[in-house]
Amino acid sequence: MAPQSLSSVNLTILGSASAQPSSTRNHSALALRLGGDVWLFDCGEATQHRIQKSNVKMGRIKKIFITHTHGDHIFGLLPLMASCLDGSGGMVNESEDGRLQSGSTEETQPLEIYGPLGTRAFIRTGIFYSYTNLGAPYVVHELRLPTDPVDGDYTTLPPRSPELPGRNIMQTNGAWTDIFPDEVVSVAAAPILHSVPCVGFVVTELPIPGKIDPKDYVPHLKRTNTPMSVMRQLQQGESVELSDGTILKGPLRRPGRKVAILGDTYDPSPIIDLALDADLLVHEATNAHLPRVDPNTKDDDTYESVEARTKSRGHSTPQMAGAFAKRIRAKRLLLNHFSARYAGNDDVDEEAKKIMEAIRGLAMQEFDGPVICARDFMSFDVELPH
Amino acid sequence: MAPQSLSSVNLTILGSASAQPSSTRNHSALALRLGGDVWLFDCGEATQHRIQKSNVKMGRIKKIFITHTHGDHIFGLLPLMASCLDGSGGMVNESEDGRLQSGSTEETQPLEIYGPLGTRAFIRTGIFYSYTNLGAPYVVHELRLPTDPVDGDYTTLPPRSPELPGRNIMQTNGAWTDIFPDEVVSVAAAPILHSVPCVGFVVTELPIPGKIDPKDYVPHLKRTNTPMSVMRQLQQGESVELSDGTILKGPLRRPGRKVAILGDTYDPSPIIDLALDADLLVHEATNAHLPRVDPNTKDDDTYESVEARTKSRGHSTPQMAGAFAKRIRAKRLLLNHFSARYAGNDDVDEEAKKIMEAIRGLAMQEFDGPVICARDFMSFDVELPH
Numbered sequence: 001m002a003p004q005s006l007s008s009v010n011l012t013i014l015g016s017a018s019a020q021p022s023s024t025r026n027h028s029a030l031a032l033r034l035g036g037d038v039w040l041f042d043c044g045e046a047t048q049h050r051i052q053k054s055n056v057k058m059g060r061i062k063k064i065f066i067t068h069t070h071g072d073h074i075f076g077l078l079p080l081m082a083s084c085l086d087g088s089g090g091m092v093n094e095s096e097d098g099r100l101q102s103g104s105t106e107e108t109q110p111l112e113i114y115g116p117l118g119t120r121a122f123i124r125t126g127i128f129y130s131y132t133n134l135g136a137p138y139v140v141h142e143l144r145l146p147t148d149p150v151d152g153d154y155t156t157l158p159p160r161s162p163e164l165p166g167r168n169i170m171q172t173n174g175a176w177t178d179i180f181p182d183e184v185v186s187v188a189a190a191p192i193l194h195s196v197p198c199v200g201f202v203v204t205e206l207p208i209p210g211k212i213d214p215k216d217y218v219p220h221l222k223r224t225n226t227p228m229s230v231m232r233q234l235q236q237g238e239s240v241e242l243s244d245g246t247i248l249k250g251p252l253r254r255p256g257r258k259v260a261i262l263g264d265t266y267d268p269s270p271i272i273d274l275a276l277d278a279d280l281l282v283h284e285a286t287n288a289h290l291p292r293v294d295p296n297t298k299d300d301d302t303y304e305s306v307e308a309r310t311k312s313r314g315h316s317t318p319q320m321a322g323a324f325a326k327r328i329r330a331k332r333l334l335l336n337h338f339s340a341r342y343a344g345n346d347d348v349d350e351e352a353k354k355i356m357e358a359i360r361g362l363a364m365q366e367f368d369g370p371v372i373c374a375r376d377f378m379s380f381d382v383e384l385p386h
Numbered sequence: 387m388a389p390q391s392l393s394s395v396n397l398t399i400l401g402s403a404s405a406q407p408s409s410t411r412n413h414s415a416l417a418l419r420l421g422g423d424v425w426l427f428d429c430g431e432a433t434q435h436r437i438q439k440s441n442v443k444m445g446r447i448k449k450i451f452i453t454h455t456h457g458d459h460i461f462g463l464l465p466l467m468a469s470c471l472d473g474s475g476g477m478v479n480e481s482e483d484g485r486l487q488s489g490s491t492e493e494t495q496p497l498e499i500y501g502p503l504g505t506r507a508f509i510r511t512g513i514f515y516s517y518t519n520l521g522a523p524y525v526v527h528e529l530r531l532p533t534d535p536v537d538g539d540y541t542t543l544p545p546r547s548p549e550l551p552g553r554n555i556m557q558t559n560g561a562w563t564d565i566f567p568d569e570v571v572s573v574a575a576a577p578i579l580h581s582v583p584c585v586g587f588v589v590t591e592l593p594i595p596g597k598i599d600p601k602d603y604v605p606h607l608k609r610t611n612t613p614m615s616v617m618r619q620l621q622q623g624e625s626v627e628l629s630d631g632t633i634l635k636g637p638l639r640r641p642g643r644k645v646a647i648l649g650d651t652y653d654p655s656p657i658i659d660l661a662l663d664a665d666l667l668v669h670e671a672t673n674a675h676l677p678r679v680d681p682n683t684k685d686d687d688t689y690e691s692v693e694a695r696t697k698s699r700g701h702s703t704p705q706m707a708g709a710f711a712k713r714i715r716a717k718r719l720l721l722n723h724f725s726a727r728y729a730g731n732d733d734v735d736e737e738a739k740k741i742m743e744a745i746r747g748l749a750m751q752e753f754d755g756p757v758i759c760a761r762d763f764m765s766f767d768v769e770l771p772h
Binding site for chain 2: 020021022023026027045046048049052053069070071072074075076078079082083118119121122125126129130131132154155156195196
């Protein structure tokens with residue numbers, strides 16, 4: 001059967017902070033909902049707490065993508081796994097008394113985790129030393145760099161049930177272009193430049209049925225007394241031969257939605273080709289120069305000095321994010337991963353709103369599409385391209 | 387100079403949940419404030435978030451004691467260390483712009499962590515794979531069992547700066563009686579029975595000055611024209627010879643405060659001798675049988691079946707905690723580590739209050755001293771014994 005389009009693609013921000021959490025922003029985590037499934041991107045400390053307070057369902061998490069193994073992006077992974085996978089040993093499975101069910105007991109597919117070298121070893125060692133007994137399987141596939149070992153797990157600790165053997169995925173032409181097979185979406189990734197190995201992910205919905213205009217087809221179907229139900233085949237782009245020999249061709253398929261989610265970076269240019277024309281680009285904007293807006297601005301700072309300091313730490317400014325969005329012709333830009341100095345309660349606090357609006361404005365100096373500043377618990381749909 | 391008594395001993399509950407967190411209880415963590423210093427006992431996920439919302443100061447944390455390495459007791463340790471020790475690499479130190487200072491830059495003493503075998507390896511591997519660059523030193527001392535190796539770090543990963551070499555502390559007569567030297571308090575520990583190696587800690591203030599009755603001394607001082615300032619020496623228990631040859635002896639020192647903090651256990655009897663006469667006993671009470679009070683009670687459950695199930699998971703009921711408090715002649719019992727089914731908002735919710743009062747009542751069936759049920763952010767002083 002031809003691939004279907006997704007009923008919806010929704011992004012929920014579970015954490016939009018860089019480094020330390022604040023009362024308004026938590027560590028990095030995004031939930032991408034593809035129909036009923038949830039894919040998590042990064043998992044900072046207390047991501048499961050964020051999920052409990054959001055409308056994202058823990059039991060729906062099927063895949064977790066880790067952009068890099070810095071603590072503020074992975075320290076919530078082990079406790080989340082313990083909760084998702086009915087971990088006992090401290091993380092007691094209490095489902096027998098009808099509480100705290102995670103929904104994973106019905107799962108046969110392992111939880112799939114993708115990340116750079118070290119993701120598997122971090123998880124395995126953490127699970128081992130914490131005596132965590134997971135009640136359901138998981139597997140870690142690593143996106144390895146040409147300088148990484150092709151084989152091995154980067155730890156001397158052997159795998160232990162229920163960890164399943166993961167793949168070490170090597171690059172093809174500088175990217176990981178075929179991460180796993182799927183009938184509805186494809187995922188590709190490429191390295192992006194940061195202080196440690198870091199990855200950007202591009203999730204692309206496979207081509208979806210083209211727009212069909214009934215006027216082009218219905219007269220032929222009526223003329224030949226063909227049942228209207230063949231419209232469904234035509235809608236899928238198939239061809240139908242009518243009783244009089246006429247061949248109707250359904251409309252050509254058109255591109256599905258494309259979402260590019262980048263980890264921390266001061267230069268994501270290796271992912272340009274993969275991310276071109278993304279309907280949504282998620283790009284970090286850790287630090288900004290906001291004279292007369294941010295009262296903590298130092299007198300001797302200039303945009304140049306702030307950009308230089310931001311880059312030296314492996315990060316980006318809103319202008320850098322905007323320039324990259326323009327370069328890949330993104331339809332929409334989501335700024336993310338803000339310094340804790342930029343409070344995330346801009347929906348209710350005037351001071352925070354002024355600062356986040358200024359940050360948005362800086363990105364719009366470079367990019368003329370819509371720009372959104374991430375706020376924890378913000379949730380929105382990624383629309384089909386027109 | 388003779389040891390002083392502490393200005394105050396205060397316990398703040400940062401997390402009182404077993405297993406998974408709920409909206410009202412977080413994973414295990416207690417902060418014991420000894421004068422100005424903070425000692426943390428266990429550090430479940432999001433303990434630093436709890437600290438941010440409490441009146442405990444992160445920069446005051448000097449020692450962390452881990453009862454056992456189950457995830458719900460240690461998954462907050464790495465992110466807390468990154469924040470306490472100016473960790474960069476994801477956990478960016480932003481103090482240069484005057485924000486997010488942790489106060490640890492003035493530290494010369496390393497953060498000291500005590501826990502069972504595996505604590506050091508858990509921390510070292512987690513820090514390594516997450517590229518966490520700590521800006522201040524730490525050291526992990528392990529309380530090892532007779533069946534544990536005497537030497538080695540339980541990982542093939544070598545130590546890396548700023549980790550300092552830790553001690554492997556072996557038992558003497560079944561306990562760890564002299565964990566570190568201190569002029570004000572002593573800490574001892576003993577194994578307690580759980581599903582994995584687990585420790586109970588006993589913090590004892592060194593003997594403090596006895597109660598002095600001025601009537602016993604002042605007439606002698608007046609008669610011999612001795613300055614009243616010698617009362618300070620007498621108060622410390624010293625002897626003073628007066629001009630007429632009379633020797634005044636200050637009152638004998640009396641025991642200081644004693645706090646016993648136990649990890650998860652179904653039988654803590656190996657710590658009885660150390661914990662005797664504790665002014666405060668912190669004991670878990672994970673599960674309770676509450677017919678007619680807890681609507682989730684199963685019809686065919688009895689106290690015996692609940693106790694058997696609780697023990698089989700390595701845990702205790704309120705009655706078991708009460709019986710142990712009686713056995714060690716504790717002055718006060720704090721019940722802790724509750725199943726997530728027992729909501730922790732009993733200060734504002736009538737239903738929760740009913741359940742927590744019932745749990746308290748079960749412990750009081752066995753123990754006739756005061757019983758408190760832990761609630762997150764609850765804070766109280768441990769008073770000097772009368």
